[in-house]
Amino acid sequence: MTQLHVQSDGHEEHGHDHDHDHPEFLGHHWKNPVQQFEAGKLGMWLFLATEVLLFGGLFCAYAIWRSNHPEIFKYGSQFLDTTWGAINTGVLLISSMTMAMAVTFAARGNNRAVIVTLILTLFGAAGFMAIKYVEYNHKFHEGFYPGMAFYEQPHASELWMPLEETAIAKKAAIAQSEAAASTALAVEDAKRAEMPSPPADAQRWNKPEAAIGPQGMTTNQESLDIAEMAVFLPPSVLGNIIDQTGELQYAEHHTPGEPVHLAHPLQDPERPANAQKFFTIYFLMTGLHGIHVVIGGVVILWLLLKTMKGHFSREYYTPIDLGGLYWHIVDVIWIFLFPLFYLI
Amino acid sequence: MTTMNTRSLEQPTLEDNYLTYTRGIMSWVLTLDHKRIGVMYLVSVLGAFLLGGVFALLVRTQLLVPDGLIMDQDQYNQAFTLHGGIMVFLVIIPSIPAALGNFVMPIMLGAKDVAFPRLNLMSYYLWVIGALCMVYAMVGGLDTGWTFYTPYSIDESSAMSGVIPAVTGAFILGFSSIFTGMNFIVTIHRLRPDGMTWFRMPLFLWSIYATAVIQVLATPVLGITLALLAVERAFGIGIFDPALGGDPVLYQHFFWFYSHPAVYIMVLPAMGIVSELIAVHSHRHIFGYSFIAWSSVAIAIFSFIVWGHHMFTSGQSQLMNVIFSFITFSVAIPSAVKVFNWLATMYKGAISWNTPMLYGMGFIVLFLIGGLTGLYLGTLAVDIHLHDTYFVVAHFHYTMMGSALIGFIGGLHHWWPKITGKMYNENAGRFAFVLFFIGYNMTFFTQFMLGSHGMPRRYGTYPADAGFQTYHIISTIGAYIMAIAFFTMAGYFLASVFGGRRAASNPWGGRSLEWQCTSPPPHDNFSEQPAVGDCYDFSVLRWDDATNGYVWREDIEHPGMTHSEASGE
Amino acid sequence: MSMFGMLATMKLGEATSGGGFWMPENASTVAAEVDGLFYFINNVNYVSFALCVAILLFFAIRYYAKPSSHATFDPDAPTHNTPLELTWSVVPLLIVGVMFWLGMTGFLELMEAPSDSYEVRVTAQKWSWTFQHPEYGVTEAAELTVPLNKPVRLIMTSSDVLHSLFVPAFRVKNDVVPGRYSSLWFQATRPGQYRLYCTEYCGKDHSKMLAVVNVLPEDEFQERLGKLAREYEDIEDQDLPAYALSRLYNRCASCHSLDGKSGTGPSFKGLWDRTKKGSTVFTNGTSLKDLMGKGGEFEVPENYIRDSIVNPQRHIVQNYTGAMPTFQGQLKQRQIDALILMLKNLDQLVDDQGNVIEEPNLDNADISTGAQQ
């Protein structure tokens, strides 16, 4: 008989040879809107899978660090403000809900309601970022930078204002008179005045000297006690190993949530070694999440403009649906981040 | 009847195909047509291959004499790093899926385009940006090896300053690859026309599908790993740096979690191509279709859990070593299944020794060597001796170049008439294959002996009296022979574009859908949804002298007949 | 670099000339086993390869069809056969199962060092090896002396990036990781000298990070280490600079040149003059002059040099990074003195191009095996 029909209709508008109508929003290669919609949805799910995997790497890093150094995380999380974190969680949850509503309204073709709910969602995104800005700003102000920058400048600002202000205020009211408190402050002021340059042991944080990681000692430890190592290890390395004893003890002497007056880490003699790692992973993960919130915000804004121009209808609202999926995943990731950093 | 076929086949295509559909530079730069994007990928990938090849020849030339012939240490280290980086990230990973896959996959499937044409174009431009970053890395110098191992790569006093541009480039290339993979998965799931069931898909599509799954699931991990590496190097965050309490070996786990699956991203599509080559050019129904299809999926799954075999000497726990060794061996089985099925396909065939078939058979021989030498490396006690020697270098060239790249080159020959509408000179093709095959084995077989005798890899100089030099000289000569073969190939391909004989729609006798549209295909591939049958049932075809190609047999009803054709439109 | 030049031209006994087509000569207890396994896989592979290629060629020729004959399909040829598929899945599975098992048992043995092993501490740094014998208080560079027929365990760490210690003749290899200890063991079965390579890429001179394993019978071994242990004590004071140049400088050579070219670190040429004048400037902007003199950190320039060797991170010279590892615990007091004397008298020891003017004539020169300069 014949070969498969291969004559080309290239120069003509596509669709003339289709029995069904071919609406404008339908790409030329799709049979019908349902096919296009399903494909878009599958594509979005795959994309979300890659997003989860992207964060997955960081969650792995978090898990490994935390299991190696629980004390750093116990110590560091005290400096995060649970209240702001909780508020932000609420903000995101609500915006997720308004987003879901927008999708439902879009499916019903109620454009006005879509516009309202999208605006609300946008407020959620903006609010979240505003609060993050406040939090980040506070951290930077206090000198909580990621990585080694943490140790670079002795922070010049006032002492860190402890988080559990009320608890501490109560404790202070009962335990200390005004006078005692002010002397204590004066002493601290004096101490601070004497510290124009980094703490004397800041040298320890210079990269090449502190040359040994703690998990390192778990391999082949059996046959090597520290005394033996002293024979051939440079003191800088040895010093760091011995350091850990204190570091591990820290966790034992503190219970989470115990109302303490927090000294700034740089002046805190009980600060565990490598305390900066907490802030490193904190900024990495919340920062990456923040970038996703911003992208989500831009997407919602775009959807909003398109809706206002009347691009969407009951028949075609795929972008709103997909944008919603994306926004939910951003939300879900935060749901994991919040307890991991602020609560436990 | 025949005359009508001939007319409907040949006439429209002369002036009306995807190449001539629209004209002008912009119609290419902004094209959404998967075929044009495929061609742009093809040209770019071949350009990168030339660049990577030049670095390879520099490496080989340096090693002619023990003290190094042409470069100093730093230059040598950059040469092999750029060679490896370019070949892996710019050439072999995008070669089959993004270049050939983009071109033939939708047509084979019977779709008009990939699911997301815009995303497809974006993937291409991401590739370009990534490639530019890689090239820019050369400015600052890049000397980490393609693996970017920490703490070397994060230490500013060690590795050169090209690390950040390079990992940024690899990051972007990763996303290019992810988007291609996503696009293909959705296309295969959602754009199959009626009748194209999963088990009627050509095996190439199965392997592209398995590859896409790996691309989507493994590449993000590479992305975040490289991002962490860049942040670590820039800010010293202490994740991989032992001086800051980090763990350098953690990086290796992250890296190989991607890069082991990546080696199957390279070879799986090539295996898919070889399934097509062997079946079509043996004119014989593929043997064990479902076993080949499922073995692709099995390889994709297993590939995620063997990464530790690159780290047998890194000091990971003995138990991990044992487990990883065990799973590594299990990957050999699906590979073996494929090899045996290909052989069985040839049984009772009518085998034409066309150039693509030569590459198909060459693939089997070289993959046997590459795969079987993987077994030494998977064996714990033996790998301790062989790790990071030239034995490993030889192994991965046999698999990456001898298998993956040869699959690509074979596929290129196979689909060249479809892509360009021209036939290349068959004799030149066979000659280049023979030259390649000889040069190839001279270059890399010697490296097995080098490696087992203890020559470490990434060495720009070597002891003069260790007995290495003879092997190095043979290897270098082989590399030059191979280069001549590739230039010959480039020559006859170019010649065919300008002066080649016009290709028939179906010059080899293929049965999958791409052979049923004209060469080159029209803009929209198919004006009607084609109906599909068993794509390895070649009995419906016969040779037609008038068109110099295969046509549908008149005495068998064509399943794809549509009302418009029946009415003689 | 002449040290490496020497290495390259040295005769390394049978280790390099011997050996078969596939494997180099073996000189340790585990080597035979590893080789056995290698050859086992080899034979399996020869058979599988020959079988597959024979079938391939046979079919390709037997069923050859001239391209011009435009052959088509034989509809009678089989398209699947499940028992056959299962056979050719299960048989390779069994074969690789055996390979895995042998590889695993061999590996576990390779890892298990006998408890009475002689221990050597190895430090790798770009791009040299340091071997310490705690029992003798001896440190060797570029050469590792070990006893024959006795298990030796290396405990290794790195002071900068990853390295990997590989002795092909012993079939042993393990990565050397900064910040942790790794170990490997072997028992040499043949006296002689064997090459030791760094097999983990570590930067510029990775391919020159070579050393030699010197296997000596027990009594010779003890004698030699005893000699090495007393080496620097036995030297006359006036020979110290020459001693430092010939025996100690090779640990600095990868970074400090003698001819004025700056490398990873500043050249030794002119260093003493600069130090004496205090004109050296550090990265934080202070200059050496501010630190010297009574009450300063360094009363005399010698103290600064000593400090640079044992505590290099304290003051980093401008335009350089803190790449220098500490030599604390690796160099004895007298050896540091020798280095300082060498720096002081450098212009008498080497010429402008950094070539040694006069080969040192040291009493116990016989210690040198040529592995050192």
Ligand code: HEA
């Ligand atoms: C396309 C790429 C590709 C492919 C397909 C493979 C396939 C395999 N590889 Fe390879 N490999 C690489 C690319 C690839 N590899 C690269 C790039 C590196 C080094 C990276 C670097 O360090 O820079 C590497 C390194 C590497 C190592 C680490 C070596 C080291 O650094 O110490 C190991 C160890 O187990 C290994 C094993 C294997 C195995 C078991 C297979 C198996 O999948 C092979 C299976 C196939 C067969 C076995 C042949 C067919 C079977 C038969 C005909 C049946 C008869 C056989 C039997 C009797 C079983 N590979």
Ligand code: HEA
């Ligand atoms: C697909 C991947 C790939 C390919 C194809 C090649 C191809 C080649 N490789 Fe490469 N190689 C790697 C991947 C690859 N390599 C990797 C990953 C490493 C490890 C790097 C590291 O350690 O970090 C490596 C390392 C490596 C080494 C070890 C360096 C060392 O450890 O010190 C050597 C040494 O001989 C080598 C040689 C060669 C040679 C001679 C070729 C030749 O076959 C090249 C021949 C090609 C040409 C000469 C180009 C000709 C092209 C054209 C003319 C374009 C037009 C063509 C057409 C139209 C078809 N390679």
Ligand code: CUA
């Ligand atoms: Cu040290 Cu390579």
Ligand SMILES: [Cu+2]
């Ligand atoms: Cu692998």
